[in-house]
Amino acid sequence: xxxxxxxxxxxxxxxxxxxxxxxxxxxxxxxxxxxxxxxxxxxxxxxxxxxxxxxxxxxxxxxxxxxxxxxxxxxxxxxxxxxxxxxxxxxxxxxxxxxxxxxxxxxxxxxxxxxxxxxxxxxxxxxxxxxxxxxxxxxxxxxxxxxxxxxxxxxxxxxxxxxxxxxxxxxxxxxxxxxxxxxxxxxxxxxxxxxxxxxxxxxxxxxxxxxxxxxxxxxxxxxxxxxxxxxxxxxxxxxxxxxxxxxxxxxxxxxxxxxxxxxxxxxxxxxxxxxxxxxxxxxxxxxxxxxxxxxxxxxxxxxxxxxxxxxxxxxxxxxxxxxxxxxxxxxxxxxxxxxxxxxxxxxxxxxxxxxxxxxxxxxxxxxxxxxxxxxxxxxxxxxxxxxxxxxxxxxxxxxxxxxxxxxxxxxxxxxxxxxxxxxxxxxxxxxxxxxxxxxxxxxxxxxxxxxxxxxxxxxxxxxxxxxxxxxxxxxxxxxxxxxxxxxxxxxxxxxxxxxxxxxxxxxxxxxxxxxxxxxxxxxxxxxxxxxxxxxxxxxxxxxxxxxxxxxxxxxxxxxxxxxxxxxxxxxxxxxxxxxxxxxxxxxxxxxxxxxxxxxxxxxxxxxxxxxxxxxxxxxxxxxxxxxxxxxxxxxxxxxxxxxxxxxxxxxxxxxxxxxxxxxxxxxxxxxxxxxxxxxxxxxxxxxxxxxxxxxxxxxxxxxxxxxxxxxxxxxx
Numbered sequence: 001x002x003x004x005x006x007x008x009x010x011x012x013x014x015x016x017x018x019x020x021x022x023x024x025x026x027x028x029x030x031x032x033x034x035x036x037x038x039x040x041x042x043x044x045x046x047x048x049x050x051x052x053x054x055x056x057x058x059x060x061x062x063x064x065x066x067x068x069x070x071x072x073x074x075x076x077x078x079x080x081x082x083x084x085x086x087x088x089x090x091x092x093x094x095x096x097x098x099x100x101x102x103x104x105x106x107x108x109x110x111x112x113x114x115x116x117x118x119x120x121x122x123x124x125x126x127x128x129x130x131x132x133x134x135x136x137x138x139x140x141x142x143x144x145x146x147x148x149x150x151x152x153x154x155x156x157x158x159x160x161x162x163x164x165x166x167x168x169x170x171x172x173x174x175x176x177x178x179x180x181x182x183x184x185x186x187x188x189x190x191x192x193x194x195x196x197x198x199x200x201x202x203x204x205x206x207x208x209x210x211x212x213x214x215x216x217x218x219x220x221x222x223x224x225x226x227x228x229x230x231x232x233x234x235x236x237x238x239x240x241x242x243x244x245x246x247x248x249x250x251x252x253x254x255x256x257x258x259x260x261x262x263x264x265x266x267x268x269x270x271x272x273x274x275x276x277x278x279x280x281x282x283x284x285x286x287x288x289x290x291x292x293x294x295x296x297x298x299x300x301x302x303x304x305x306x307x308x309x310x311x312x313x314x315x316x317x318x319x320x321x322x323x324x325x326x327x328x329x330x331x332x333x334x335x336x337x338x339x340x341x342x343x344x345x346x347x348x349x350x351x352x353x354x355x356x357x358x359x360x361x362x363x364x365x366x367x368x369x370x371x372x373x374x375x376x377x378x379x380x381x382x383x384x385x386x387x388x389x390x391x392x393x394x395x396x397x398x399x400x401x402x403x404x405x406x407x408x409x410x411x412x413x414x415x416x417x418x419x420x421x422x423x424x425x426x427x428x429x430x431x432x433x434x435x436x437x438x439x440x441x442x443x444x445x446x447x448x449x450x451x452x453x454x455x456x457x458x459x460x461x462x463x464x465x466x467x468x469x470x471x472x473x474x475x476x477x478x479x480x481x482x483x484x485x486x487x488x489x490x491x492x493x494x495x496x497x498x499x500x501x502x503x504x505x506x507x508x509x510x511x512x513x514x515x516x517x518x519x520x521x522x523x524x525x526x527x528x529x530x531x532x533x534x535x536x537x538x539x540x541x542x543x544x545x546x547x548x549x550x551x552x553x554x555x556x557x558x559x560x561x562x563x564x565x566x567x568x569x570x571x572x573x574x575x576x577x578x579x580x581x582x583x584x585x586x587x588x589x590x591x592x593x594x595x596x597x598x599x600x601x602x603x604x605x606x607x608x609x610x611x612x613x614x615x616x617x618x619x620x621x622x623x624x625x626x627x628x629x630x631x632x633x634x635x636x637x638x639x640x641x642x643x644x645x646x647x648x649x650x651x652x653x654x655x656x657x658x659x660x661x662x663x664x665x666x667x668x669x670x671x672x673x674x675x676x677x678x679x680x681x682x683x684x685x686x687x688x689x690x691x692x693x694x695x696x697x698x699x700x701x702x703x704x705x706x707x708x709x710x711x712x713x714x715x716x
Contacts, residue, residue, distance in 0.1 A: 024608065025575040025593070025601040037307025040298035043083035046103045047305070049312050050078035054333075054597040056090055058104040062303060063314050063325035070577070072107040073098050076597050084130040089151060091125035091137055099151050110151030121145070121156070129169035131176055134191065138166030144178055146192055160195035161186050170210035172217050175232040179207025179219060187233050201236035202227050209250045209297075213261055213278055220248035220265055228279055239279035245270035252297030254304040256318040264319040266294025266306065274319050287313070287322050309350060334594025336418075337585040340378040344585070344592060346600060347373030352385045352402075358590055359602045368401035369393050379420035382440065384427070386415025392427050394441040405441035417471070419462035424484050426469065428459035434471055436485035445486065461513070461543075465505030470524070472500035478512055480524045493527035495519050506545035507677025509565055513540035518552060520566045520645070522680045529634055529643035529680055531566025541581060546588040548649065548677060549609070553581030559593055561612065564647040565678025567631020570612050576601055628706035630696040633683075637713040641684040644669070644694055644710070650676045652700040658683060658712070659693045666692070689716040 039050045047059040049066070055076035057066040070076060075095035082089050090098045090107065098107040122140030129136050135147045136157065144157035144166050165181035178186045178195070184205035187198035199205060204224020211218050219227045219236065225246035227236040240246060247268040253261040263275040264285070271292040272285040287294070287306075296307025306313040306322065313322040336347035344355040351366040352373050365383075370390035377384045381397035391412030393402040404412075407427055417428040425437040427444075435444040459479075461472035469481040477492025477500055492498055497516035504511050512519045517532035518540055535552065538560075542553040552560045558573035559581060573579070578598030585592045591608060593601045631645035644656065656670040669681050685692070691713055698706040 024611070025573075025577075025603045037296050037309075037312060038078060039080040039082075040296050040305050040307055040312065041081045041083045041088060042298075042300045043088050044086040044103050047300070048081055048083075048088055048104055049305075049307060050081045050090060051597070052077050052079060052093065054078075056081060056088075056100075056104055056107075059325075063305065063312050066312075069105050070107070071105070074109075076578075079125060080127045080129075082128045082130045082135070084133070084135060084150065087150065089128055089130070089135060091128040093124050096123040096139075097125055097128060097135075097137060097151055097154075110147070110154070126165045126181075127167055127169070131169060131171040132191075136166075136169045136176075136178075136192070138178075141165045141181075144169075144192065144195075157192040158188065158190075158194050162197070167207060168209045170212065170217060172212060172232045177210060177217065177219075177233045179210060180205070182206055185219065185233055185236075198233050199236070200234070201238070203238070204246075208248055211251045211253045211263070211297075213253045213263060216278070218251055218263065218279055220251035222247050222249070222268070226251065226265060226279055226282075239275075241281040243273060243282050244284075245273075249293070249295045250297045250307075252299050252304060254299050254315070254319045255302060257302075262318040264297060264304065266297055268293055272306065272319070272322075285319065285322075333596045334582055334600055335373060336375040337583045337592050337594045337600065338376050338378055339585050339587040339592070341380070342587065343378070344587075344600075345376050345378050345383070346594060347376040347385060349373075352376060352383075358587075359592060359600055365395070366402075368403060375415055375418040377418045377420045377425070379422075382420060382425075384418055384420060384425055384441065386418045386427060387412075388414050391415065391429070392418070392441065394425070396440060405437070405444075407435055407437075407441065407444050417459045417461050419464065421462075421464040421469065421484075426462050426471075426485050428462075428471070431458050433457055434459055434479075434481075434485060434488065460500065461502035463503040463505050463510065465510065468524075470503045470505070470510055472503040472512060474499050474501060478503065478510075478524060478528070489525075491521075491524040491528075494521075494530075495528045496530060501540065502542045504543040504545045504550065506550050506565070507548055508675070509678045509680065511543050511545070511550055511566065513543050513552065515539040518543070518566055518569075520678070520680060522678075526682070529645070529682075531562075531631070531634065531645060532569065533567060533632060534569035534571070535560050542584040544584045544586045544591065546586045546605070548647065549605070551584050551586060551591055553584035553593055555580060559584065559591070561608065563609075563612070564629035564631050565645050565680070567629055567645045567647065572603075572608055572611070574611070575603075628698055630694075630706070630708040630710055632710055633694065633712050637715045639715050641682055642712060643680050643682050645678065645680045646696055647678045648674065648676050648698060648705075650700070652698045652705055655695075655697040655699075656681055657695050658685070659695065660687070660690065669694075683712075685714055687714070689714050 041048050050056045055070040057068045059066045075092040077093035078090045080091045088100045097110045100107050121142045124140045127138040143161040145154045146157045147154050162183045164183045166178050168179040170177050176188050184199035186195045188195045204221040206222035209220045216230045225240035228239045229236050245267045251265040265273045272287045272294050273282040274285045275282045298305045304315045312325050314325045315322045338345050346353045349372040351371040353362040355362045372388045373385050375386040383395045385393045391408030392405045392415050395402045414430040416430050419426045437444045458474045459471045460474050463470045471479040477495045477498040479488040480491050481488045497514040499515045500512050502513040509522050519528040520531045521528045538557050539555040540552045544551045550562050558576045558579045560569040561572050562569045578595035580596035581593050583594040629647045633642045633644045654670045654674045658667040695709045
């Protein structure tokens with residue numbers, strides 16, 4: 001029995017496994033799964049559970065402890081799993097079907113595709129089932145495909161089946177039934193060669209799952225309750241006695257001691273129902289799960305398992321009582337991270353979490369909060385959480401629960417950016433610009449903008465430095481405010497990509513994350529310079545900075561680090577099992593990466609920096625540590641001007657001079673003391689096209705700290 005999951009926002013219970021150590025990065029929670037558990041199966045004595053975004057987890061002790069090995073699985077959005085002998089198959093939401101021949105330790109895509117008709121018409125596979133020796137899948141809204149050779153080749157499953165998403169399959173003697181998303185039940189008596197609709201007696205045609213009970217088969221529907229058939233799916237009878245909720249997601253039959261079975265069925269909003277009389281009457285089961293949603297039921301031996309947003313539950317007494325069995329099931333998607341006063345805070349699909357031991361364990365803080373949480377900000381005793389659809393919530397030292405804010409009226413919306421700077425809270429409701437509050441979120445002032453106007457713009461990140469506030473705009477680039485968010489000025493000169501996702505201040509420079517890398521400015525009024533050496537062709541999702549070091553999280557390549565103001569970026573991913581980084585934060589001692597489907601990873605900053613070696617372009621005298629660097633100018637070649645970046649670990653006397661091909665000095669851009677930090681100097685030459693050299697000398701009290709040169713090419 002397989003079933004499709006309807007994904008909805010949920011809260012999350014507290015179950016925190018021990019950390020999983022992966023090389024230099026260490027994986028922590030908070031607990032939970034990316035969406036509900038989508039499917040459960042068993043093969044070779046191993047139990048498997050999948051989630052949409054977290055891949056497949058496995059347990060060798062009946063669910064008491066879980067581990068995940070996603071080696072070879074390039075798409076972790078697993079919609080359904082099925083076992084065929086000792087092989088386990090995983091259907092994904094975008095990459096077709098994967099197979100594991102070693103009980104989930106490694107995975108490979110099914111195929112190869114050797115003839116055109118073997119190609120699945122869609123790689124978005126909703127469901128998979130093994131009936132006899134044949135695999136059936138539901139790709140997209142294109143009916144059913146089958147494979148009789150273990151997934152090597154896939155063929156369309158006969159004629160007559162409507163073009164609709166197939167959610168579930170079941171074999172009943174020589175008959176196979178397919179439950180569709182909106183067209184009811186289809187039936188085949190020739191193993192899929194021909195199909196006919198079979199909905200006599202069914203009043204709701206969204207079929208979510210099947211189960212066989214003695215001589216009958218039962219179907220769970222989304223809106224019509226439970227139906228039963230005693231003639232292998234030819235006709236159906238409603239079985240809804242005692243049901244207060246008829247929106248079902250799954251159904252199962254559990255063997256009980258002494259013989260016979262008990263039926264259980266999971267709903268969208270009312271938890272679990274149980275029937276001891278083959279479906280004639282139903283009663284609710286006491287089960288504490290987030291928002292009372294049960295998305296998957298799986299039965300093996302004498303145990304029954306439930307898939308929920310909280311993880312996996314198990315019952316050994318016919319479904320009467322249940323225990324959470326999710327130790328090791330770290331599958332949370334982290335939407336936002338922040339650090340404050342030695343504490344780490346995370347916003348996830350299931351709510352708000354706090355860790356007072358740098359991510360080792362987490363405490364759920366969801367009283368009064370409506371998940372999912374999209375962005376978090378904390379300063380001292382004031383905490384703020386933006387949600388995906390319920391607006392902004394705040395919580396102070398005197399509060400025992402979260403409270404809504406004035407920003408939620410009249411209609412709450414998704415909060416896409418959030419920051420607390422001093423007494424000011426900055427928040428951006430989706431597409432509505434920037435609002436600021438100075439009284440803990442009770443009253444709000446709308447921030448107007450110049451240029452394109454900040455009202456109606458999608459803001460995804462804030463940063464502050466000195467007296468200035470910065471906003472990353474997904475569509476217009478960057479905005480700057482010099483009055484704590486009352487008014488904003490557009491700043492995107494020099495930017496190639498206006499789709500900005502995050503910003504951070506490091507020293508005297510502002511860094512902006514975009515879909516085409518990072519842009520840096522020491523004066524946003526003057527413009528921005530791309531700084532992507534080593535970070536080419538990566539979409540940057542998030543930024544963090546501490547001590548002159550800047551960290552970048554990417555959408556496809558993990559974490560990158562720069563120590564020279566963006567002049568050179570170095571990948572730092574040893575042990576980082578998930579390459580999709582949604583958010584990044586640092587407290588100076590550790591760097592935290594929030595991932596899609598892998599929870600939070602942590603790495604010591606000192607250890608990370610020790611692996612990077614000496615940055616390119618640094619010529620450091622003996623006995624002097626690194627931290628001084630001349631970066632490559634950008635653009636290069638250039639016309640009419642170029643930006644020259646350099647970074648100083650500590651202050652000193654700086655001389656930056658330009659020489660022509662004959663070695664004659666043609667310009668002196670800097671000659672005087674400068675403070676520590678990253679700097680960018682723009683050069684607009686007056687001479688002809690040709691090759692030039694810039695030479696940077698940094699001294700302190702007669703000691704030369706850096707002497708380096710770069711080649712510049714001017715093309716008129």
